[in-house]
Amino acid sequence: MNKIKILLVDDDCQLGFTLKSFLEINGFAVEYAENGFLALEKLANEDFQLIIMDILMPGIDGIEVYKRVKENKKEIKVIFISAYLPEEKKEELKNLGIEDYLEKPFDLEKLIDKINNLNSATKDKSKSAYYL
Amino acid sequence: MGRLKIFLSINKISLFPLVLVFLFLLFSHYNFLIFKKAVKDIEKMEERYSLERLEYFLENKKEDLLNQALELGVWSELFEQVKKDKKDEEWFKDNIDNWLAVVKLDFAYIFDKEGQLYHQTHPLTFDFKPILEKLKNRKNLCFFVRSADNRILNVAGSLINRSEDFNQEGEYAGFILVGKILEEDFPLIKEATKTDFILSKELPKEKFISLKDYNNNPIFYLELKKAENNIYQKIGRYLKPLWFLIIFVNLLLIFLFLKEVKRKIEEEKNKQFLFFGKLMGFIIHELKNPLATINNCLYLLKGVKEEDKKKVYLEIMGKAVDNMRATIDTFLKISKGEKTEKDVILLKDLIEEIKREVIVNNNIKFNNLLDEQIKIYGDRRQLKHALKNIIKNSVESIKENGEIMVNCEVNNSGLKLVIADNGSGIKKKDLKKIFEPFYTTKEKGIGLGLFLAKYLLELNDSKIEIFSKEGKGTKAVITFLNYE
Numbered sequence: 001m002n003k004i005k006i007l008l009v010d011d012d013c014q015l016g017f018t019l020k021s022f023l024e025i026n027g028f029a030v031e032y033a034e035n036g037f038l039a040l041e042k043l044a045n046e047d048f049q050l051i052i053m054d055i056l057m058p059g060i061d062g063i064e065v066y067k068r069v070k071e072n073k074k075e076i077k078v079i080f081i082s083a084y085l086p087e088e089k090k091e092e093l094k095n096l097g098i099e100d101y102l103e104k105p106f107d108l109e110k111l112i113d114k115i116n117n118l119n120s121a122t123k124d125k126s127k128s129a130y131y132l
Numbered sequence: 133m134g135r136l137k138i139f140l141s142i143n144k145i146s147l148f149p150l151v152l153v154f155l156f157l158l159f160s161h162y163n164f165l166i167f168k169k170a171v172k173d174i175e176k177m178e179e180r181y182s183l184e185r186l187e188y189f190l191e192n193k194k195e196d197l198l199n200q201a202l203e204l205g206v207w208s209e210l211f212e213q214v215k216k217d218k219k220d221e222e223w224f225k226d227n228i229d230n231w232l233a234v235v236k237l238d239f240a241y242i243f244d245k246e247g248q249l250y251h252q253t254h255p256l257t258f259d260f261k262p263i264l265e266k267l268k269n270r271k272n273l274c275f276f277v278r279s280a281d282n283r284i285l286n287v288a289g290s291l292i293n294r295s296e297d298f299n300q301e302g303e304y305a306g307f308i309l310v311g312k313i314l315e316e317d318f319p320l321i322k323e324a325t326k327t328d329f330i331l332s333k334e335l336p337k338e339k340f341i342s343l344k345d346y347n348n349n350p351i352f353y354l355e356l357k358k359a360e361n362n363i364y365q366k367i368g369r370y371l372k373p374l375w376f377l378i379i380f381v382n383l384l385l386i387f388l389f390l391k392e393v394k395r396k397i398e399e400e401k402n403k404q405f406l407f408f409g410k411l412m413g414f415i416i417h418e419l420k421n422p423l424a425t426i427n428n429c430l431y432l433l434k435g436v437k438e439e440d441k442k443k444v445y446l447e448i449m450g451k452a453v454d455n456m457r458a459t460i461d462t463f464l465k466i467s468k469g470e471k472t473e474k475d476v477i478l479l480k481d482l483i484e485e486i487k488r489e490v491i492v493n494n495n496i497k498f499n500n501l502l503d504e505q506i507k508i509y510g511d512r513r514q515l516k517h518a519l520k521n522i523i524k525n526s527v528e529s530i531k532e533n534g535e536i537m538v539n540c541e542v543n544n545s546g547l548k549l550v551i552a553d554n555g556s557g558i559k560k561k562d563l564k565k566i567f568e569p570f571y572t573t574k575e576k577g578i579g580l581g582l583f584l585a586k587y588l589l590e591l592n593d594s595k596i597e598i599f600s601k602e603g604k605g606t607k608a609v610i611t612f613l614n615y616e
Contacts, residue, residue: 012421012422012424012425014422014425014448014451014452014455015421015422015424015425015428017448018425018428018429018432018445018448019428021432022428022431022432025432025435056417058490058524058527058528083416083417083418083419083420083421083424084413084414084416084417084420086410086413103420104420104421104423104424105420105423105424105426105427105428106424106427108427108428108431
């Protein structure tokens with residue numbers, strides 16, 4: 001069975017490293033991007049089933065990356081993670097139909113659960129991002 | 133100090149309506165002074181007005197006066213004068229028709245028939261009691277005097293409405309008017325109230341004033357032509373009845389201003405609340421990231437057996453703790469407004485370090501043209517934070533391809549570090565606000581970057597100026613005083 005290919009996007013390298021390690025231990029193929037630009041670059045060149053992405057990042061933020069990705073790859077799933085979101089960002093997420101995000105720090109097993117849930121819920125095409 | 137600085141913008145704004153109220157009160161007071169002046173001017177004018185009317189009367193009725201004066205007979209003063217002129221009494225009697233005497237109490241004037249001034253003299257040297265006596269016996273003549281304090285003397289020389297003898301007052305400056313006598317026995321003049329009226333400080337309502345005898349023959353007739361020519365008098369005249377309305381409107385405006393002040397203070401309180409909300413959000417964001425890293429490391433450490441992997445996770449945890457400490461330190465310093473370190477910093481190295489952390493896009497050309505030897509003194513962590521925020525802004529302003537240039541020059545004011553980019557630039561209207569906390573034009577970001585940068589630079593005796601042109605790029609000039 002092919003490994004699920006995940007793109008992890010977070011501007012905090014240390015956090016990125018630990019998450020990547022954790023996901024790899026749990027059998028996922030993980031690519032790490034430090035910011036929105038690099039994420040878009042990777043997305044243009046490779047296919048991913050899932051993106052785990054921070055929202056507040058320098059350059060282009062997670063929501064912007066999400067919008068651009070969704071223009072071409074509607075099937076791709078996104079899990080947002082964030083340490084803190086100002087109200088306007090929450091509003092923006094809501095407008096995109098995403099009502100929640102994974103708040104840092106989170107229980108890593110919860111992340112696995114969510115990935116598995118997402119994977120098994122692929123029939124529901126209408127939802128483009130999932131929340132925990 | 134630091135806390136003060138954070139609130140500075142807020143407190144500055146809340147003073148604004150108070151300043152407005154103060155200015156308004158000043159303006160009201162000024163209005164009041166103008167009004168007061170106008171009323172005073174009117175009073176003065178009226179005083180002058182009454183005098184001028186009398187002069188007008190004298191001027192215009194000279195002929196009549198002359199004729200009437202001829203009936204008076206001999207003025208003793210005139211006799212004296214004529215004698216001095218070596219003219220005999222006979223001559224005077226022959227020429228009696230040619231003389232008119234008008235006595236003003238500071239001076240007595242004697243006119244000839246043509247209205248030419250023949251002689252003038254000081255009234256105190258002028259004994260007109262005999263003249264008054266003569267007048268008293270004349271029918272069809274009236275004689276009264278207006279003194280400096282607007283009292284009227286009757287023909288007998290006593291005051292109609294004053295008890296003292298005018299001669300003892302010594303400071304009279306009035307006129308003796310000559311007219312038809314009203315009654316054998318003065319002092320009452322018909323319509324004397326009107327005369328009072330002319331001489332009082334109230335402006336007469338009638339356009340014409342006349343003093344008539346009992347046969348309704350005018351004794352004198354005045355046309356009140358003098359119009360106020362002072363703008364204050366005009367305004368004052370119209371404002372006088374509106375005075376209470378003005379006070380009411382002023383009070384109403386003050387009330388409205390105070391209400392506005394209250395509203396503004398509430399608004400500022402809310403802003404303050406919002407400020408702290410955002411600040412807390414920012415701190416939470418900065419702390420939760422390393423916390424998540426530590427959390428992940430702890431989880432991972434549980435399942436790791438290899439020593440080197442354990443070491444890696446522990447190192448990462450250590451860095452995360454460092455980051456948290458740095459964040460807390462930064463905000464503590466902001467709240468205390470202190471600087472604690474005085475490091476020697478190689479500027480070029482610092483910029484390179486920042487570059488590595490900030491430049492994530494290969495499309496950005498970064499030119500660090502600084503001399504390797506340049507050193508600055510200050511808190512390395514604070515200055516790095518500040519410069520990082522500035523360079524980060526440059527990076528974010530470059531959309532596709534671009535260039536960031538870092539250079540410096542030394543002049544009298546200090547070492548000027550220039551960070552220039554050819555990014556999207558800042559709009560003119562935004563340029564004034566870029567150092568305000570939580571002001572941001574960017575989609576992302578909290579708007580603390582330049583606020584913190586400026587604050588931290590100032591803590592280290594440095595200052596920052598930003599020049600920008602929309603569409604062309606931005607130049608940040610940071611002046612360091614402590615350098616080598």
